Amino acid sequence: MSDSTLHKPIGIFDSGYGGLTVFKAIAEKLPDYDYIYLGDNSRAPYGNRSFDTVHNYTLQCVKWFFAQGCPLVILACNTASAKALRTIQQKDLPFIAPANRVLGVIRPTAEVIGKYTRSKKVGIMGTTGTISSDSYRIEIGHFFPDITVYQQACPMLVPLIENGEHESAGADYFVKKYVDALLAQCADIDTILLACTHYPLVEARIRKFLPAGIEVISQGHIVANSLADYLERHQEMESLISRNGITRYYTTDDPIDFDQKGSLFRGDTVRSEHVAL
Secondary structure (H helix, E strand, C coil): CCCCCCCCEEEEEECCCCCHHHHHHHHHHHHCCEEEEEEHHHHHHCCCCHHHHHHHHHHHHHHHHHHCCEEEEEEECHHHHHHHHHHHHHHHHHHCCCCCCEEHHHHHHHHHHHHHHCCEEEEEEHHHHHHHHHHHHHHHHHHCCCEEEEECCCCCHHHHHCCCCCCCHHHHHHHHHHHHHHHCCCCCCCCCCCCCHHHHHHHHHHHCCCCCCEEECCCHHHHHHHHHHHHHHHHHHCCCCCCCCEEEEEECCCCHHHHHHHHHHCCCCEEECCCCC
């Protein structure tokens, strides 16, 4: 990996495991490229941290990706996309790596959400950080000003999922609580976006407490399709990325724990290495 002229992978970043659900879709859509996945598990979760803290942590990880030879980094994390992406793109990249690119998961989703809703009433379920940033309401408004966005923070879902309790009765209690609170804001919501990469693991439980006819959207395939389109439109970037079908996983915490939990999110065996940032 020291020879960056030969190994130029796409970087996939998340504060923990959730980004593996996005990476799964990306790897299925674009299997030939090389990838590096980094989970900043030692400092997770990001959801309740301040904008400055999330920006500092995310920028540190982005710089690490660049040092590994990644010309393109995907923030497969809604909180990092909401709280850090714009600053990194506009203020940091021009100074640290003007030829490199960092992309997120919010804009690709906002660009297509209008295809899913008929009532023009969309619900968002996410972490406290993502919801408080108001990023989805702002981005969706840019593309679809006729859509009204209703948001619900779900602070207990990530801890339940990461502690293996997402299939328990306790998880049902909180899922129903958040679903009911969201639908209480508007009876005409017909589309719910799962704006956290952990939430596909409780998607079936969310559906269980929804009225018939409400569509639930996970982000993985949307981000994968957007990345494929981006690479097709930016051949100068696409030509840089190496194609050996190699994926490396890294975590800032315990690799054994990451491999056990990460395999659940990835839907495949994960073998990671520890990295100190």
